[in-house]
Amino acid sequence: MVKQLTVFLENSPGRLARLTRSLGDAGVNMRALMVADTAEFGVVRIICDRPEDAKSALEESGFSVSVTDVIAVAVPDRPGGLADILEVLGSEGMNVEYAYCFVEPGGEAAVDVFRVERVADAMRVLEEAGIRVLRADEV
Amino acid sequence: MFQPEYESMDRVRLEAVQLERLNGLLAHVYENVPTYRRKFDEAGVAPQVGSLEEFASFPFTVKDDLRAAYPYGMFAVPMRDIVRLHSSSGTTGQVTVVGYTAGDLDIWADLMARTIAAAGGTSDDIVQNAYGYGLFTGGLGVHYGAERLGCATIPISGGNTKRQVQVMKDFGTTILACTPSYALLIAETARDMGVDPVALSLKAGIFGAEPWSENTRVEIERQFGISAIDIYGLSEVLGPGVAAECQCKCGLHVNEDHFIIEIVDTETLQPVPDGERGEVVFTTLTKQGIPVVRYRTRDISRIVPGRCECGRTFRRLERVTGRSDDMLIIRGVNVFPSQIEQVLLGIPGVAPYYQVVLSRRGSMDHVEVHVEVGPEVSFDEIKTLERLRARVSAEIASALAVNIAVRLVEPKSIQRSEGKAKRVLDLRGEGSE
Numbered sequence: 001m002v003k004q005l006t007v008f009l010e011n012s013p014g015r016l017a018r019l020t021r022s023l024g025d026a027g028v029n030m031r032a033l034m035v036a037d038t039a040e041f042g043v044v045r046i047i048c049d050r051p052e053d054a055k056s057a058l059e060e061s062g063f064s065v066s067v068t069d070v071i072a073v074a075v076p077d078r079p080g081g082l083a084d085i086l087e088v089l090g091s092e093g094m095n096v097e098y099a100y101c102f103v104e105p106g107g108e109a110a111v112d113v114f115r116v117e118r119v120a121d122a123m124r125v126l127e128e129a130g131i132r133v134l135r136a137d138e139v
Numbered sequence: 140m141f142q143p144e145y146e147s148m149d150r151v152r153l154e155a156v157q158l159e160r161l162n163g164l165l166a167h168v169y170e171n172v173p174t175y176r177r178k179f180d181e182a183g184v185a186p187q188v189g190s191l192e193e194f195a196s197f198p199f200t201v202k203d204d205l206r207a208a209y210p211y212g213m214f215a216v217p218m219r220d221i222v223r224l225h226s227s228s229g230t231t232g233q234v235t236v237v238g239y240t241a242g243d244l245d246i247w248a249d250l251m252a253r254t255i256a257a258a259g260g261t262s263d264d265i266v267q268n269a270y271g272y273g274l275f276t277g278g279l280g281v282h283y284g285a286e287r288l289g290c291a292t293i294p295i296s297g298g299n300t301k302r303q304v305q306v307m308k309d310f311g312t313t314i315l316a317c318t319p320s321y322a323l324l325i326a327e328t329a330r331d332m333g334v335d336p337v338a339l340s341l342k343a344g345i346f347g348a349e350p351w352s353e354n355t356r357v358e359i360e361r362q363f364g365i366s367a368i369d370i371y372g373l374s375e376v377l378g379p380g381v382a383a384e385c386q387c388k389c390g391l392h393v394n395e396d397h398f399i400i401e402i403v404d405t406e407t408l409q410p411v412p413d414g415e416r417g418e419v420v421f422t423t424l425t426k427q428g429i430p431v432v433r434y435r436t437r438d439i440s441r442i443v444p445g446r447c448e449c450g451r452t453f454r455r456l457e458r459v460t461g462r463s464d465d466m467l468i469i470r471g472v473n474v475f476p477s478q479i480e481q482v483l484l485g486i487p488g489v490a491p492y493y494q495v496v497l498s499r500r501g502s503m504d505h506v507e508v509h510v511e512v513g514p515e516v517s518f519d520e521i522k523t524l525e526r527l528r529a530r531v532s533a534e535i536a537s538a539l540a541v542n543i544a545v546r547l548v549e550p551k552s553i554q555r556s557e558g559k560a561k562r563v564l565d566l567r568g569e570g571s572e
Contacts (some may be wrong), residue, residue: 006519008512010549036521040546043521064512064550068519097520115519 001119002136003051004070007044007063011037019044019063026057031139032102032113045100047072047113047139069119072139074132075101075110082112088129094122111139141256141288142249145396146451153452154191156396160424161194162187168430171215174204175432194399195410199420199433205235205375214238214429221428225276227374233478237276237374238428244283246425250380250394251284257385257392258343258368260314262289265340267310269303269317269325270348270471272296276378277348277471281316284380290314297321300328311340318471319351319359319367323502326362337364345370347379348471350459356388369458375434376421382456390443390455397425400456401433402441413442419456437464467497467563469506472541476562479508479543482534488516488527492553495543498566506543508535511550 009015016035023030023046032047048054051067058065075081082101089096099114111134116122126133140146148156168175169186178198179186188194205213214221221238239247255266266285272278278296285292295306297317303325306312315322322344326336341363347370359367368384371391381398382391393400399422401410411417419438423430439462443455467474476495483489490511498505510531518524524547532545 004519008518008524008547008549010552038521038525041524041548043518043524045519062551064518066517066519068517097522 001069001123002047002072002113002134002139004068004113004115005046005048005051005054005058006066006068007046007058009042009044009063011039011041016042016044018061019058022057022061022063023048023054026053028054028057032100032111034100036098045098047102051136068115070113070115071119071122071126072111072113072134073126074134075112077110081110085112085126085131088126088131089116089122092121092125094118094125140451141253143450146253146392146453148396148452150452153395157399157424158188158191160396161191161399161422164422164424164430164432167427168215168432172213172430174208174213178432191399194422194433195401197433199408199435200431201435202235202375202437206233209234210236211238213431216240216427223279225279225374225378226274227473233475235375240427243426243428246397247280247377247380248283248287250377250397251280252288253284253394254368254370254380254383255281255284255288255290255314255345257383258314258345259366259386260285260288260290260343264288264313264342265291265293265311266314266316267293267295267303267307267312269295269297269315269321270379275471276372276374280372280378280380281345285314285316300325301332304329304332304334307339307341308334313340314343314345315341315363315365316345318348319346319355320349320470320503322346322359322367323355323362326359327502336362339363341365344368345383347371349468371456371459373436375431376423376436377426381421385447385449385451387447387449389447390457392447392449392451392453393456395453398423400442400454403435405439411441413454414444416441419459437462437466465563467495467565469497469504469541469543472539474539474541478539479535480562482538483510483531486527486531486534488513489531490550493562494553494564495562496564496566504567506541507546508543509546509548509553511553512547513550 028048028050030046030048034045036043055065073085094116097115101110101112103110123133165186169179182198184197220240222241223239226234226236268281270277270281282292282294329336342365344365344367346367356367370379370383372379372381382393384391401420402417403420404411404417419436419440421434422432438459440457440459443457465476483493490513492511494509496507512518528545528547536542
């Protein structure tokens with residue numbers, strides 16, 4: 001299970017730059033960044049190496065940050081790799097609220113991050129199906 | 140003039156009529172309305188005056204008196220004599236209810252007929268009444284005035300703008316009654332439909348319920364090819380029909396045989412001479428249902444001195460362009476920012492920091508409430524935010540009877556203030572002339 005940061009941003013020029021600069025100034029290294037947009041605001045989701053420090057740095061810069069538990073899994077590098085994983089969740093009636101993928105530095109494995117309602121149950125189901133769930137320090 | 144015997148009455152006679160009616164009113168409210176009996180006793184005044192000047196020592200009535208009496212506490216007749224009820228918009232604590240006897244409705248129809256006649260209307264005219272019908276006084280007020288004058292009255296109410304245009308074209312409407320911003324929207328919609336507003340049979344318009352500028356009047360007259368007059372009223376005093384412009388368009392003639400108008404200094408509350416600005420105060424002389432004595436409207440204006448060329452002897456109230464409280468008028472509906480605050484405080488997830496931003500989109504008022512996302516909201520999922528926004532929007536619409544766009548903004552992004560928060564940002568530019 002991984003701690004993801006979520007920042008609520010108004011949809012106007014410069015906000016995202018300011019956010020990422022705050023993180024950079026705090027020495028935080030981002031693993032993944034995803035921006036989901038609506039007409040008026042954006043929801044920025046970040047996976048990084050030091051979520052607690054990152055949260056403090058952002059709050060000091062005036063951003064509002066919340067922390068969400070998400071699940072990160074190692075995705076086999078073959079066609080259908082991700083589908084296999086998502087089918088396990090779907091068959092247990094677990095809904096994926098959102099998901100995004102990134103490739104580990106070194107390019108060896110892909111990581112899929114997703115958000116489900118019942119994190120502990122989802123993790124158990126995945127582990128029982130033999131899917132490798134990553135710890136925070138493995139991401 | 141619809142009633143020249145009154146509208147051009149010699150002023151000495153008019154003041155005698157006012158004095159007689161005023162004494163009738165004072166006795167009526169002293170006898171029947173506990174609030175007035177208490178107010179007069181506390182002020183040490185007896186319900187009789189020997190001259191209009193003596194009236195300046197009488198106590199005022201304010202909106203809170205009416206609110207505290209919700210619903211019928213200020214009515215001066217038993218309910219069996221009330222045949223119509225109207226109310227202002229708002230949540231409990233803000234709503235005021237007004238009641239009319241058959242006699243009141245009869246007078247109202249006459250006063251409104253005077254207004255339509257002042258716009259140039261006669262019994263040959265076809266009036267399209269696009270003021271909202273319902274609890275608001277605008278729709279039915281204009282309606283019965285138009286019928287009283289003998290006009291063919293189209294009770295179309297507001298909304299469905301394409302249909303407004305179609306009706307205007309097919310029915311041969313000659314007089315339009317609606318809010319000035321709606322008039323501009325109708326003109327725009329007509330052009331979009333390939334209908335030239337100037338080529339329609341319209342000759343005149345009766346516009347009010349919100350402040351509008353000379354520039355807007357020029358625009359409306361140009362876009363429709365009509366003569367447009369401003370009308371003024373408020374439900375606490377009557378509804379539309381309290382005052383209206385004539386073709387001279389240099390002030391709104393107040394129906395002084397039915398209302399005493401005073402302009403009082405906003406600090407001292409003493410009456411000021413004609414020509415000086417102050418708060419507009421009305422006393423109803425002939426209403427039986429819910430009369431008001433020295434009702435402070437919170438509107439700021441002045442009497443236009445001198446005689447009008449039209450021949451009416453009723454004094455003119457200058458167009459109202461400002462208020463002494465924070466009430467907004469949005470598309471003809473009265474809204475207090477505190478009502479919005481009340482709604483927001485009742486919704487978990489929303490911080491009590493908001494700002495109402497008013498702007499113009501084309502000819503219509505656009506209102507947005509900027510609401511800060513509260514710190515305890517988990518805003519990770521967009522659906523949570525969307526639902527929050529939808530809830531705020533729905534609750535505001537339900538409480539205020541007007542639709543306002545809601546925009547969620549970053550926590551702490553709305554300016555904090557030490558003193559009175561600047562809750563309203565009015566970018567419209569026209570309201571503040």
